[in-house]
Amino acid sequence: xxxxxxxxxxxxxSSPISYFAYYPETRIIFSVCLTVAATSFWIFAxxxxxxxxxxxxxxxxxxxxxxxxLALTPFDPNNFFSDTIHRIxxxxxxxxxxxxxxLMGKHNKDSRVRAVSYGAVVLSALVLFVFLATxxxxxxxxxxxxxxAFIGQLWTIWISFYSFKKAAAK
Numbered sequence: 001x002x003x004x005x006x007x008x009x010x011x012x013x014s015s016p017i018s019y020f021a022y023y024p025e026t027r028i029i030f031s032v033c034l035t036v037a038a039t040s041f042w043i044f045a046x047x048x049x050x051x052x053x054x055x056x057x058x059x060x061x062x063x064x065x066x067x068x069x070l071a072l073t074p075f076d077p078n079n080f081f082s083d084t085i086h087r088i089x090x091x092x093x094x095x096x097x098x099x100x101x102x103l104m105g106k107h108n109k110d111s112r113v114r115a116v117s118y119g120a121v122v123l124s125a126l127v128l129f130v131f132l133a134t135x136x137x138x139x140x141x142x143x144x145x146x147x148x149a150f151i152g153q154l155w156t157i158w159i160s161f162y163s164f165k166k167a168a169a170k
Contacts, residue, residue, distance in 0.1 A: 016131075016145045018086060021075040034071030038064040041156065045100075052163045053113065056103035063096035094148075098125055101155055112162065120155035124148050 020030040042064040049055045070089040076082040098121050105117025131144035
């Protein structure tokens with residue numbers, strides 16, 4: 001939200017959120033926030049979740065490493081090489097994160113974990129596919145990218161509260 005408030009005119013919905021990594025006013029805070037998010041999730045997946053679930057730690061480690069690289073790699077949408085590297089890192093992060101969520105569902109006997117994980121993967125992947133198929137400059141780009149990520153964030157919040165609920169029941 002802070003990024004939007006800094007430069008609302010540049011975000012009419014036709015540019016992906018990645019452009020926040022391009023503008024000088026938002027570049028540093030964008031990189032810091034994404035790196036902190038990647039590190040925080042990795043700590044959560046490595047040290048907290050395994051107490052309650054079978055966790056694909058290696059997959060989530062690879063995913064968060066990709067996310068941190070995405071955050072720290074300079075991005076210029078007008079430079080073919082930079083744009084290509086950014087897209088590769090974004091796809092790597094997205095696919096490995098969805099694979100991690102899928103594996104969480106597959107390897108856990110809890111039917112709720114399985115159902116919510118599979119549902120999150122399917123919904124996020126569908127929205128991601130629509131995002132990738134949407135023409136550049138469409139007013140829906142930002143919405144689709146944010147929605148796909150939001151589904152992953154909702155899963156993270158849900159699995160967090162569900163694990164805390166399991167911990168309280170012990």
